Amino acid sequence: MGYQHWKYETLNELCNDAFVKFGFTAEEAKIITDVLLMSDLYGIESHGMQRMYRYFKGIKSGKIHVDRKPEIVFETPVSAVVDGNGGMGQVISHFAMTKAIEKAKTAGIGIVTTRNSNHYGIAGYYAKLACNEGLIGISCTNTEAIMVPTFGKKAMLGTNPIAVAMPAEPYDFFFDAATTVVTRGKLEVYNKMGKPLPEGWALDKDGKPSTDAADVLGNINAHAGGGIMPLGGSTEKLGSHKGYGNAMICEIFSAILSLGTTSNATGGANAGGICHCFVAIDPKIFGDAEAIKQHLSDYLQTLRESPKAEGQDRIYTHGEKEVLAEKRIREEGIPVNDNTMREVKELCDHLGMDFSHYFGDYLPPENPGFKQVY
Amino acid sequence: MGYQHWKYETLNELCNDAFVKFGFTAEEAKIITDVLLMSDLYGIESHGMQRMYRYFKGIKSGKIHVDRKPEIVFETPVSAVVDGNGGMGQVISHFAMTKAIEKAKTAGIGIVTTRNSNHYGIAGYYAKLACNEGLIGISCTNTEAIMVPTFGKKAMLGTNPIAVAMPAEPYDFFFDAATTVVTRGKLEVYNKMGKPLPEGWALDKDGKPSTDAADVLGNINAHAGGGIMPLGGSTEKLGSHKGYGNAMICEIFSAILSLGTTSNATGGANAGGICHCFVAIDPKIFGDAEAIKQHLSDYLQTLRESPKAEGQDRIYTHGEKEVLAEKRIREEGIPVNDNTMREVKELCDHLGMDFSHYFGDYLPPENPGFKQVY
Numbered sequence: 001m002g003y004q005h006w007k008y009e010t011l012n013e014l015c016n017d018a019f020v021k022f023g024f025t026a027e028e029a030k031i032i033t034d035v036l037l038m039s040d041l042y043g044i045e046s047h048g049m050q051r052m053y054r055y056f057k058g059i060k061s062g063k064i065h066v067d068r069k070p071e072i073v074f075e076t077p078v079s080a081v082v083d084g085n086g087g088m089g090q091v092i093s094h095f096a097m098t099k100a101i102e103k104a105k106t107a108g109i110g111i112v113t114t115r116n117s118n119h120y121g122i123a124g125y126y127a128k129l130a131c132n133e134g135l136i137g138i139s140c141t142n143t144e145a146i147m148v149p150t151f152g153k154k155a156m157l158g159t160n161p162i163a164v165a166m167p168a169e170p171y172d173f174f175f176d177a178a179t180t181v182v183t184r185g186k187l188e189v190y191n192k193m194g195k196p197l198p199e200g201w202a203l204d205k206d207g208k209p210s211t212d213a214a215d216v217l218g219n220i221n222a223h224a225g226g227g228i229m230p231l232g233g234s235t236e237k238l239g240s241h242k243g244y245g246n247a248m249i250c251e252i253f254s255a256i257l258s259l260g261t262t263s264n265a266t267g268g269a270n271a272g273g274i275c276h277c278f279v280a281i282d283p284k285i286f287g288d289a290e291a292i293k294q295h296l297s298d299y300l301q302t303l304r305e306s307p308k309a310e311g312q313d314r315i316y317t318h319g320e321k322e323v324l325a326e327k328r329i330r331e332e333g334i335p336v337n338d339n340t341m342r343e344v345k346e347l348c349d350h351l352g353m354d355f356s357h358y359f360g361d362y363l364p365p366e367n368p369g370f371k372q373v374y
Numbered sequence: 375m376g377y378q379h380w381k382y383e384t385l386n387e388l389c390n391d392a393f394v395k396f397g398f399t400a401e402e403a404k405i406i407t408d409v410l411l412m413s414d415l416y417g418i419e420s421h422g423m424q425r426m427y428r429y430f431k432g433i434k435s436g437k438i439h440v441d442r443k444p445e446i447v448f449e450t451p452v453s454a455v456v457d458g459n460g461g462m463g464q465v466i467s468h469f470a471m472t473k474a475i476e477k478a479k480t481a482g483i484g485i486v487t488t489r490n491s492n493h494y495g496i497a498g499y500y501a502k503l504a505c506n507e508g509l510i511g512i513s514c515t516n517t518e519a520i521m522v523p524t525f526g527k528k529a530m531l532g533t534n535p536i537a538v539a540m541p542a543e544p545y546d547f548f549f550d551a552a553t554t555v556v557t558r559g560k561l562e563v564y565n566k567m568g569k570p571l572p573e574g575w576a577l578d579k580d581g582k583p584s585t586d587a588a589d590v591l592g593n594i595n596a597h598a599g600g601g602i603m604p605l606g607g608s609t610e611k612l613g614s615h616k617g618y619g620n621a622m623i624c625e626i627f628s629a630i631l632s633l634g635t636t637s638n639a640t641g642g643a644n645a646g647g648i649c650h651c652f653v654a655i656d657p658k659i660f661g662d663a664e665a666i667k668q669h670l671s672d673y674l675q676t677l678r679e680s681p682k683a684e685g686q687d688r689i690y691t692h693g694e695k696e697v698l699a700e701k702r703i704r705e706e707g708i709p710v711n712d713n714t715m716r717e718v719k720e721l722c723d724h725l726g727m728d729f730s731h732y733f734g735d736y737l738p739p740e741n742p743g744f745k746q747v748y
Contacts, residue, residue, distance in 0.1 A: 151690070152686075231617070232605055251673065259665060286455055296626065307526060
């Protein structure tokens with residue numbers, strides 16, 4: 001399968017149009033599109049365009065309710081609990097982080113825990129919203145169960161990413177990572193590429209190492225067992241219990257504090273039960289915000305300039321790769337897998353949108369060998 | 375080298391006496407002793423008794439100033455910055471977490487960042503202080519540089535542990551883990567046992583994998599290069615950049631926000647420059663604290679009962695091993711390595727304390743092959 005490059009503007013128009021067709025307001029469609037395309041612009045294919053079909057399926061199956069709006073069900077000057085009422089994850093999450101930012105600007109810090117939401121896209125998008133206001137932003141989420149706890153064979157936790165963003169020069173600090181070795185999206189991408197998974201990523205239904213992306217994804221969907229290993233692998237020797245513990249922190253701040261659904265209990269009757277947490281902190285509550293920003297910028301520069309391992313010519317700081325990727329991708333276009341484009345075509349047909357309006361005479365090739373797993 | 379088992383009460387008396395002899399008040403000596411022995415009781419040898427000698431050396435070399443007290447240099451209702459003034463890490467940290475707890479009880483949340491401190495022992499001790507008050511406790515610290523960033527060959531970050539504790543039944547959730555694959559203390563323990571390190575833990579001075587504990591520790595002390603890998607190893611395939619990012623979060627909340635010393639710049643003129651962060655959060659700012667505690671307890675129970683991998687008969691939740699270890703160790707005694715006991719003997723001789731008062735006619739055997747590395 002090959003990749004086609006498409007202009008950001010083209011995909012932006014397509015996504016906005018599609019989400020409006022689904023019934024979202026123009027403002028909501030813009031938020032959802034921004035979350036998806038930020039991921040593609042940052043070079044993170046797994047959480048970008050390639051997820052369109054999954055949202056489409058979520059809406060069609062009644063897991064995501066287009067018309068339901070988030071509401072605050074508990075609040076203090078430094079905190080809130082948001083009930084997403086089973087709406088679209090990105091819309092709920094934008095609402096919740098906006099509330100956290102408001103609180104940080106008045107009380108110095110805001111923590112908003114959120115229940116009954118859906119997949120919210122790239123965790124870092126929300127952390128960055130706070131960072132763009134001069135604040136430290138933190139975002140985490142649980143997901144459908146996909147992480148197998150240390151010594152287990154059944155997925156009981158989500159990929160549970162944690163994102164932290166903080167203003168710095170010349171690049172903001174921007175960290176966004178699943179607490180599993182890799183994300184589910186990475187498995188989807190390998191499946192679309194038709195490549196075996198690297199060793200050390202996934203477990204089959206009996207809890208044994210597997211490199212078969214379609215099989216692992218299928219087992220996860222069927223709740224048949226297996227899943228992705230925690231960061232640190234599947235044994236304590238290299239720290240499996242640490243990745244598992246980091247995922248627990250996500251469950252606590254999202255599902256536990258909101259009295260929402262833990263990853264293992266999502267799906268079925270709890271479809272649309274995903275939980276998140278959003279934190280915004282004003283650096284001014286620790287003194288001179290400009291001095292703090294400079295101190296971080298200096299440290300990041302020192303890290304980038306530190307001695308390289310043999311065969312390496314660059315040490316990255318978190319957020320740097322994303323800035324470099326965005327510059328390149330805005331010039332070259334966003335690469336989209338042909339298998340994803342076939343899904344987009346199906347989506348356009350379903351919504352009564354003219355595929356050729358966006359993509360001219362390009363038509364995605366058939367690929368009967370591809371096993372779609374959602 | 376063998377291990378001797380000693381009663382908790384014996385080691386408690388020894389530690390209290392020794393720290394009073396160093397010039398600490400009885401109250402301060404109790405805090406320091408409690409931090410050390412909590413680690414031993416939890417079965418974490420690396421951060422317990424075996425660290426006595428390192429503190430002794432820190433005090434002797436003027437890195438740790440016995441008489442200097444922590445002070446608040448900036449404060450808001452939800453935050454504070456503490457300057458440790460180069461005093462003893464445990465005393466400074468107890469002061470700072472106590473302040474965070476006070477703020478959580480009035481404002482719902484307290485974040486206290488701390489600079490110019492020293493090694494503070496087990497991170498989880500401070501998280502547990504908050505947990506014992508019905509709060510969520512978080513503690514993190516930087517350390518002398520020991521983590522080599524992804525693609526680097528020089529240690530630029532600390533082992534940078536993060537600890538989170540939260541009330542639950544029948545065991546509190548208690549997570550305490552370095553963001554490196556393992557801690558420096560683990561290397562010290564392997565060195566004392568005279569055993570090679572497992573693969574995947576450490577790098578030599580050229581950034582190549584090493585299993586020689588004494589060599590790696592020596593290089594770290596001499597700032598000659600090498601160190602411990604981030605959680606996730608030394609390449610991106612298994613998530614090295616994630617462990618490195620988690621360590622960055624520690625640097626931000628400890629050294630950056632306090633305008634203190636980042637791990638790479640500690641030592642030398644910045645001896646005693648270690649930085650920490652302490653957070654306490656009252657679950658009541660999210661609603662019904664008892665319901666939240668029950669929700670967490672239920673989830674932890676579900677995890678423990680989930681299906682086990684082949685060859686495993688138990689899935690642990692974080693904090694469970696510590697509870698089991700404490701029960702066993704209070705009965706059987708705390709195991710202390712003979713090499714550590716020789717250091718304790720030297721300490722007693724230096725302080726004019728009668729070693730036999732605590733340990734009867736036991737005398738630690740000589741071990742000329744042991745290379746002490748501090």
